[in-house]
Amino acid sequence: MDTDIPDPAVSLTTATKSFGPVRAVDGLTLTVPRGQTLALLGPNGAGKSTAIALLLGLIPPDAGRAALFGLDPERAVRRGRVGAMTQEGGLVQRVTVRELLSFVSGTYPAPLPLDEVVALARIGDLLGRRVDRLSGGQGQRVRFAMAVCGDPDLVVLDEPTAALDVEARREFWAGLRGLADRGKTILFSTHYLEEADEQADRIVVLGRGRVIADGTSAEIKRAAALTTVRVTVDGDAAWLATLPGVRHMEIRAGRAHLRSGDSDATVMALAQAGAVRDLEVVPADLEDAFVALTSTAPASKENA
Amino acid sequence: MWGYVRLELTRTFRDGGYVIFAVVMPVVMYLIFTNLGLAPGDRHDAAIYTMVGMAAYGALGGAFNNGSGIAEDRATGWLRQLRLTPLTPAQVVTGKVLTGVVGVVPSIAAVLLAGVLVNHVALPPQRWLAIVVLLWAGTVPFSLLGLGNGYRLSGQTAAVANVATMLTLSIVGGLWIPAETFPSWLHAIAEWTPSNSYAGLSWRIAFGDAPTLRQAATLVAWLLAFAVYAVYGYRRAGRRA
Numbered sequence: 292m293d294t295d296i297p298d299p300a301v302s303l304t305t306a307t308k309s310f311g312p313v314r315a316v317d318g319l320t321l322t323v324p325r326g327q328t329l330a331l332l333g334p335n336g337a338g339k340s341t342a343i344a345l346l347l348g349l350i351p352p353d354a355g356r357a358a359l360f361g362l363d364p365e366r367a368v369r370r371g372r373v374g375a376m377t378q379e380g381g382l383v384q385r386v387t388v389r390e391l392l393s394f395v396s397g398t399y400p401a402p403l404p405l406d407e408v409v410a411l412a413r414i415g416d417l418l419g420r421r422v423d424r425l426s427g428g429q430g431q432r433v434r435f436a437m438a439v440c441g442d443p444d445l446v447v448l449d450e451p452t453a454a455l456d457v458e459a460r461r462e463f464w465a466g467l468r469g470l471a472d473r474g475k476t477i478l479f480s481t482h483y484l485e486e487a488d489e490q491a492d493r494i495v496v497l498g499r500g501r502v503i504a505d506g507t508s509a510e511i512k513r514a515a516a517l518t519t520v521r522v523t524v525d526g527d528a529a530w531l532a533t534l535p536g537v538r539h540m541e542i543r544a545g546r547a548h549l550r551s552g553d554s555d556a557t558v559m560a561l562a563q564a565g566a567v568r569d570l571e572v573v574p575a576d577l578e579d580a581f582v583a584l585t586s587t588a589p590a591s592k593e594n595a
Numbered sequence: 596m597w598g599y600v601r602l603e604l605t606r607t608f609r610d611g612g613y614v615i616f617a618v619v620m621p622v623v624m625y626l627i628f629t630n631l632g633l634a635p636g637d638r639h640d641a642a643i644y645t646m647v648g649m650a651a652y653g654a655l656g657g658a659f660n661n662g663s664g665i666a667e668d669r670a671t672g673w674l675r676q677l678r679l680t681p682l683t684p685a686q687v688v689t690g691k692v693l694t695g696v697v698g699v700v701p702s703i704a705a706v707l708l709a710g711v712l713v714n715h716v717a718l719p720p721q722r723w724l725a726i727v728v729l730l731w732a733g734t735v736p737f738s739l740l741g742l743g744n745g746y747r748l749s750g751q752t753a754a755v756a757n758v759a760t761m762l763t764l765s766i767v768g769g770l771w772i773p774a775e776t777f778p779s780w781l782h783a784i785a786e787w788t789p790s791n792s793y794a795g796l797s798w799r800i801a802f803g804d805a806p807t808l809r810q811a812a813t814l815v816a817w818l819l820a821f822a823v824y825a826v827y828g829y830r831r832a833g834r835r836a
Contacts, residue, residue, distance in 0.1 A: 349678060368679060375679045380672015385609040386602060397598040398680040437676070 298361030300325045300445045300476035306345050306355035307500075315341040317500035318355070323478060325444070328471050330487035331480040333497035339480040340378060342497065343449045346478075347375055359445060367445075371399040374443035376434045378450055382422050388433050389418040392440050399441030411469050412436035413462055428459035435463065439470060446470060448479040452486065464490055518554035521546050521571040522561060534560045596686040599677075603694040606664070608701075613660045617702045621653030622709045624771075629714050643718070643801050646710035648770040650730055651794040653702030655765055658734045659757040661695035662741020666753030669746075669832065688742075688829060695738035696731075703730050718801065726797045729806075733793040733814060737764075739821040746828030764790035789817035 301323035308316045316338045323329050331339050344350045346357045348364030359367035367373050383391060389405075396402035409415045412435045417425065425433060431451065438446055451467075452460045467490060471477055481487055487494045488508045496504040496511065504511050524531065524547045532540040536553030546569075551557040554572055561567050607613055628645050629638075668674045677687050707727070710716035718726075744756045765771060767781070768790025774782050785791045792813040796806040 347679060349675065369681050369683060371681045373679070377672065377675060377679070381676030383602075383606065383668070383671065383673045383676075385606045390602065390605060394598045394602040395680060398682050400681070441680070 297325060298358070299323055300327070300360060301346055301478060302356075302358045302361075303342065303346055304356045304358075306342070306352040306357055308341050308345055308350065308352050310341075315500055316345060316352075319345075319497075319500060319502065320355075321346075321495060321502065323476060325476050326474050328467075328477040328490065328492045329479075330491035330494045331478065331497060332482070332484065332487045332494050333480075334482055337497040338500035339482075339497055340449055341500070343375075343377070343447060343478075343480060347373065347447060349377075371401070371441055372444045373447065374438040374441050374445070375447040376438040376449065376451055378453070381434055381437060382425070382430055384423040386422055387418070388414060388420055388422055388425075388436075391422050391433070392418075392436055395437050396440045399443070401442055402440055403442045405440075408436050408440045411439055411466050413466060427454050428456065431455055431459065431463065432466075435466060443475075445476045445478070448477070450480050450482070452481065452483070460486075518551050519571075519573045520549040520551050520554055520557050520561070521569075521573070522549075522566060523547075523568040524566070531561075531566070534564075596682065596690050599682060599687065599690040600693050600697070603664075603690065604697055607661065607694060607698045610660070610664075613657065613698070617653050617656035617660055617699075618705050621649045621656065621702060622705045624652075625649035625706050625709055626713060639716070640802075642710060642714035642716050644773065644798065646706055646714070646716055647726065647730070647794055647797045647801055648773075650703045650706035651733075651790065651797070652765045652770045653706055654699040654730060654734045655737050655761050655770075655790065657699040657702045658695055658737040659741040659744075659761040661691070661698050661738060662743070662745040663754040663757045665691060665742055665745030666748055666750045670750035674832075691742065692735075692738060695741070696735070699731065699734045699738075703727065722800055722803070725800045729796045729800065730793075733796065736789050736793075736814065736818040736821045737761075739818070739825040743821060743824040743828040746825070746832040764788060767791075768794065770794055787813060789814055789821075792817075 299322045301321065303319050303321040306316055306319045307314065319338070319342055321342070331342065333339050341350075345352050346359065346364060348357065348359075348368060357364050360372055362370070362372075364373075386394075392405065392408060396405070396408070403411075409418070412432050414429075414432050414436050417429055417433065420429075422430075422433060431454075435448070435451065438448065448467075452463055455463060464486070467477065467479070479490070491508065494504070494506065494508055494511045495502055520537075522531075523545055524542065525545065528540075528542060528547050531537065531547050531549060534549070534551075535556040536551040537549045537557055538552055539550040541548045549557060558567075558570070558572065561570070625645055628649070629642050665674075674687070678684070682690075740760065741757050744760070745753050747753075748756055767785055768774070768788040769777070769785050770790060774785035774791055777785060786809075792810040795810045796814070799806045799810070
């Protein structure tokens with residue numbers, strides 16, 4: 292082992308978790324180096340929340356292993372190295388924001404001063420308010436403040452902007468960037484492609500509990516933004532799927548819809564084969580790309 | 596962990612349900628029972644007897660309210676949030692038990708003060724001391740039973756179960772109406788309840804007798820049973836949280 296390389300902030304190794312017959316996370320391997328901002332992207336039911344619960348040690352994996360900074364997740368949490376905001380809850384009744392934050396800070400060995408937390412989470416106007424009387428957006432800011440007030444090395448946020456309006460979302464991401472500037476490792480989940488695109492150094496796309504794409508935003512877009520090439524076919528068209536660039540093929544009403552990562556090469560090959568009939572080349576937008584990525588995920592055994 | 600106890604106590608004292616049912620109601624009932632002459636026997640004796648009964652009733656209310664809070668905390672995700680702080684599960688449980696132990700103090704103090712100030716109850720200092728200590732320490736079994744329900748049952752169910760248990764134990768245990776006036780079959784049951792043995796220790800002392808071994812043994816037996824139940828509930832909740 293090379294001792295110069297510090298343990299990664301997050302390491303999931305072939306982690307698997309089933310709920311009844313549903314395999315929510317299926318042999319997931321994910322390593323997040325320190326200082327990275329990683330977006331876990333996927334539609335509802337892709338396994339994002341389960342993956343987060345596994346890596347935080349909230350639930351044990353059926354198989355595989357989770358570690359934070361080379362430690363068992365529970366131990367990393369006990370040492371104050373982790374702050375987290377789960378999808379809901381954590382807003383306790385009958386206390387003020389200030390009381391709640393000073394309690395949470397007090398459980399960490401070296402918390403941030405309150406004024407820094409206030410600046411990061413933009414909660415200066417909320418300190419004296421009762422936690423159970425906040426609006427949705429204000430509540431999210433307080434929950435973000437709870438996740439960061441202990442000055443943890445790793446901050447994990449499960450769909451932090453769900454149910455926020457555009458303005459609240461913009462403010463939230465400003466706070467997150469402030470955190471990234473402090474060199475923290477950040478892992479957040481979202482089902483908004485633009486958020487992942489704008490906020491993360493690296494995007495991991497999950498589908499049916501597995502990694503289906505992993506890279507920088509540009510890489511993901513390149514891999515995902517498949518152009519659709521359409522031609523009219525008759526007879527056996529299966530060979531079209533083997534053309535250069537083609538990732539996915541569908542025959543609808545006598546037309547082959549080829550999703551291609553390299554439409555130039557696909558069209559050239561079609562031309563060489565003399566198969567160009569009613570040719571159309573349609574570029575995908577980002578949303579299409581995301582749908583393409585997640586809908587072509589290999590089905591797990593149970594869901595096939 | 597002290598930060599946790601402080602936060603939980605703040606929440607408890609701001610809980611309207613706690614203030615009304617565990618502090619105000621027992622005092623009001625005490626004053627009504629004693630001043631309308633509903634308690635039997637000599638007026639001063641009745642003031643003492645009912646004071647201990649109502650203090651015990653209020654303390655039960657505080658102890659069970661604390662347990663219901665746990666179910667509420669599970670439902671709102673607060674327990675899950677606590678698991679994401681550096682607090683250990685043992686610290687959280689200990690903190691919650693300590694909150695219960697401190698949370699019963701206002702209930703007991705309010706009724707005893709009403710006894711002294713309004714009904715002019717006079718007892719030798721050592722009897723006061725013994726009563727306060729026994730009423731206070733004796734709430735631990737009830738705290739554990741309330742916590743067990745809080746961990747094992749969902750929010751609303753736990754609250755209902757705790758109030759029902761609290762009222763049953765209060766009434767059958769003779770905290771409202773002396774068990775001596777019960778039909779003999781109910782009196783026989785009352786003597787086995789944890790609430791009757793709990794208040795009974797203080798009743799004996801208040802009237803200058805030593806508590807019976809049977810009362811102490813009954814309460815300790817229930818303490819052990821409820822401790823097992825609370826641990827069982829906590830383990831079950833831990834698997835689901």
